[in-house]
Amino acid sequence: MASQLVTTRIVLASRPSGKPVAANFRLERETVRDLAKGEVLLQTLYLSLDPYMRGRMDDAKSYAKPVEIGGVMEGGTVARVAQSRNTAFKAGEIVLSHSGWQSYAISDGSGLRTLDPGTAPITTALGILGMPGFTAYAGLRNIGKPKAGETLVVAAASGAVGSAVGQMAKIFGARVVGIAGGSRKCEYLRQELGFDAAIDHHSSDFPAQLAAACPNGIDIYFENVGGHVWSAVFPLLNDFARIPVCGLIAHYNEESSVLSGSDQLPVVMRAILRKSLSIRGFIQREFAEQRPDFYQQAGAWISEGRLKYKEDIVDGLENAPEAYLGLLEGKNFGKLIVRVAP
Amino acid sequence: MASQLVTTRIVLASRPSGKPVAANFRLERETVRDLAKGEVLLQTLYLSLDPYMRGRMDDAKSYAKPVEIGGVMEGGTVARVAQSRNTAFKAGEIVLSHSGWQSYAISDGSGLRTLDPGTAPITTALGILGMPGFTAYAGLRNIGKPKAGETLVVAAASGAVGSAVGQMAKIFGARVVGIAGGSRKCEYLRQELGFDAAIDHHSSDFPAQLAAACPNGIDIYFENVGGHVWSAVFPLLNDFARIPVCGLIAHYNEESSVLSGSDQLPVVMRAILRKSLSIRGFIQREFAEQRPDFYQQAGAWISEGRLKYKEDIVDGLENAPEAYLGLLEGKNFGKLIVRVAP
Known part of the structure; x- marks a missing residue:
């Protein structure tokens, strides 16, 4: 059944020279493979769009590796565990992940952080609490x-x-x-x-x-x-x-x-x-090491009302490239987030 | 008798435009006035020449005031107390001062530091220990x-x-x-x-x-x-x-x-x-506040032989401008110091 599942993803089609354009991105679809032992299937709920991603589109030396041509665009995500063969995660849990610009992703669990939707809205893990x-x-x-x-x-x-x-x-x-x-x-x-x-x-x-x-x-x-x-x-x-x-x-x-x-x-x-x-x-x-303090x-x-935040939420993964190009020009108003699944 | 004493000094004749030249400096002589109560007469023994002095020749805003046109060029000095009407200093003592490019200077004692010639050569107060x-x-x-x-x-x-x-x-x-x-x-x-x-x-x-x-x-x-x-x-x-x-x-x-x-x-x-x-x-x-540690x-x-120093000593205050112009071009070899009095 899982093998029928299709992930939608946005890959880097070409490196921009100067200002990125829509043609630097390409939308692809692929069937999701079965999970191996220890893996989880993550359904992306929200994708964070951030200025640093521009750096990943170049192949210049930096603190992080560039995205490869044809590779999925990198990005922080909030996801639901859709299936789990990892004892640390249960299906239905919400996690902070780094799945990139795609609707489903497979993870071995490393780097995932479980979120408690009762404590704070889950989108805040990509913004004010992220x-x-x-x-x-x-x-x-x-x-x-x-x-x-x-x-x-x-x-x-x-x-x-x-x-x-x-x-x-x-x-x-x-x-x-x-x-x-x-x-x-x-x-x-x-x-x-x-x-x-x-x-x-x-x-x-x-x-x-x-x-x-x-x-x-x-x-x-x-x-x-x-x-x-x-x-x-x-x-x-x-x-x-x-x-x-x-x-x-x-x-x-x-x-x-x-x-x-x-x-x-x-x-x-x-x-x-x-x-x-x-x-x-x-x-x-x-x-x-200062994250727990933070x-x-x-x-x-936030609970005292001294720290407020504003989110600018765009619907649909297919709209991520346009939203991202707007971010580079200051068109967003608040933390830019793409709602990938309802 | 003190009123017969003549000080030689080098003043800023004009501000350089770009690279300083000899004509930016002028040598003057003036009779030294009598001391008021609380003052000391300092005879400059050594004058330190340092790169920062270039900044004082411009009138640009900086962390220190520029030298005025016609004013004595600024500089750290080692001096002998020639006369004293200040109870904190005795004639014959050696002090670290900031008398500038002149052979005699009058000070109210503020900012002077008495040096012990027995501990280290007095020129080191302008260089390795200064x-x-x-x-x-x-x-x-x-x-x-x-x-x-x-x-x-x-x-x-x-x-x-x-x-x-x-x-x-x-x-x-x-x-x-x-x-x-x-x-x-x-x-x-x-x-x-x-x-x-x-x-x-x-x-x-x-x-x-x-x-x-x-x-x-x-x-x-x-x-x-x-x-x-x-x-x-x-x-x-x-x-x-x-x-x-x-x-x-x-x-x-x-x-x-x-x-x-x-x-x-x-x-x-x-x-x-x-x-x-x-x-x-x-x-x-x-x-x-870290100077005592230093x-x-x-x-x-220095006494363990782990910290060495080299001094480049030029004789005669009248040679200070030329030596200073050489410093800006890297002609000195070691800490550049002018011997003003033997």
């Missing part, structure tokens, strides 16, 4: 280290990481300025999330607005964007400012061979020296 | 954090900071590769200071030589140079590499308006993200 939320927590705790009264700036501030960064920094006592695209997102940051200020980076006088919103300069810039946002932030950095770098979405589509403009590196290095700046790239799993803290903050 | 030595110590202890078996690279490696960095990193168990200009300096690093390798950055195949000397990549790059040395180091940086930045001598003469070439900043920011790099600018006085440790290492 990798993005922990990225915010780990970056603040280990690198940003906000102190009461300091000014923190975060871009993509209505997104999964940015919204968590801003709210956690508020909890730690910082003054928080968010940068987002469009007045709707900015209003959300101020009204719903309690940011002290929110600036639309599409405004023609964006740098001046940012400077006005940071009268005491910037002590922490949580970098996940780069590009013209960095250019506006850079002159406002205070002595001893900390810059955790967890993403650079504005640069993911750049080809280094076509970079133009004068070389800003010496200017930035001199500022690093003159202002004793600290710039530190990180991937959340470096701080994996689950406890973030869970408490 | 600001350059402590820069090496503080940068390694707080930022570089070398672990046994890691590879550390330092440029300007025969200079005051670089030679201390390399030797201390050896003491901490790291493999040390020094970069210097010319075969004489490289031989000194290998033969006298025990560096594992030394590379001449004037070699036409310098990047390839550096790569060959770092078969396991680079874990710590102690940055005090920038420019083409950075370019050779950058691709060799390992994941989690640390880069303390205490100087950028290759860029001090650059005018940001004339920078050309493609923008390397996005390339570097992406590497910071992909490799979890840490770049941290610092000025040694941030870690001032004096004790470095003193012990």
Whole structure:
């Protein structure tokens, strides 16, 4: 019976040159094989779409292997155990997995985490209580280290990481300025999330607005964007400012061979020296031992109403490529998730 | 009688545009006024010449105020108390001061540190047991954090900071590769200071030589140079590499308006993200509370013969400008010091 089951999957058809397009993806169908002993069959319920996936589409050396041409696109998922030949998992259980862009996947159980749907909505395991939320927590705790009264700036501030960064920094006592695209997102940051200020980076006088919103300069810039946002932030950095770098979405589509403009590196290095700046790239799993602290803290903050989250849910795996291309252009509003099965 | 005394001083005649020239300096003479109560008259014995002074010649915003046009050039000095109306200092004592480029100076005693000529040669207070030595110590202890078996690279490696960095990193168990200009300096690093390798950055195949000397990549790059040395180091940086930045001598003469070439900043920011790099600018006085540890440790290492130093002593204050211009081009060999009085 299981052999009749068909999985739908989206594979990397070709590597993008610059900005990805729909033709870089291909939808395929395949019959699911029978389970071997120790394996589980996972039915994907939700697929997380995240900026880091752009890096996996290139074959450049990075902290993770690229997706192979013809390989299933990588991604975090929430899945239901449809069948189990592994004593650690029972059919019907909900797990956090990394099955990628496909409707069914077979796993040997390694790396799966059982979720309790009674504790929190299962989609939160992909967002506020998952990798993005922990990225915010780990970056603040280990690198940003906000102190009461300091000014923190975060871009993509209505997104999964940015919204968590801003709210956690508020909890730690910082003054928080968010940068987002469009007045709707900015209003959300101020009204719903309690940011002290929110600036639309599409405004023609964006740098001046940012400077006005940071009268005491910037002590922490949580970098996940780069590009013209960095250019506006850079002159406002205070002595001893900390810059955790967890993403650079504005640069993911750049080809280094076509970079133009004068070389800003010496200017930035001199500022690093003159202002004793600290710039530190990180991937959340470096701080994996802090995950239990995070689950406890973030869970408490959510139940106290101090940590809010917004999800942008798209229906149907076949719509994942279009949704992902929109994410790279900031079209989503909140954590972008694909509902793969009802 | 004191009113007959004449001080010779070198003032900033004009701000350099790019590379400083002799005409940016002017030698002046002035009669020394009588001491007020609480003051001491200092006769400069030795003047320290250091790369950071280039920054003081510009009027750009930095961690320290620029020297005013017509003002005495700033600098660390070792001086003899020639007269004293301050009960804390006796005539004839030797002190570490910051009198600048002049033969006599009046001080109210603040910031002076009495030196014991019996403990160490007094010139070491300007080098290995002074600001350059402590820069090496503080940068390694707080930022570089070398672990046994890691590879550390330092440029300007025969200079005051670089030679201390390399030797201390050896003491901490790291493999040390020094970069210097010319075969004489490289031989000194290998033969006298025990560096594992030394590379001449004037070699036409310098990047390839550096790569060959770092078969396991680079874990710590102690940055005090920038420019083409950075370019050779950058691709060799390992994941989690640390880069303390205490100087950028290759860029001090650059005018940001004339920078050309493609923008390397996005390339570097992406590497910071992909490799979890840490770049941290610092000025040694941030870690001032560690100075007692440093004096004790470095003193012990010197007496055990594990920490060596080389001084390049130039005679006569009038020769300070030329010596300083040479320093910016790497012409000195060891800590550059001017003997102002015999």
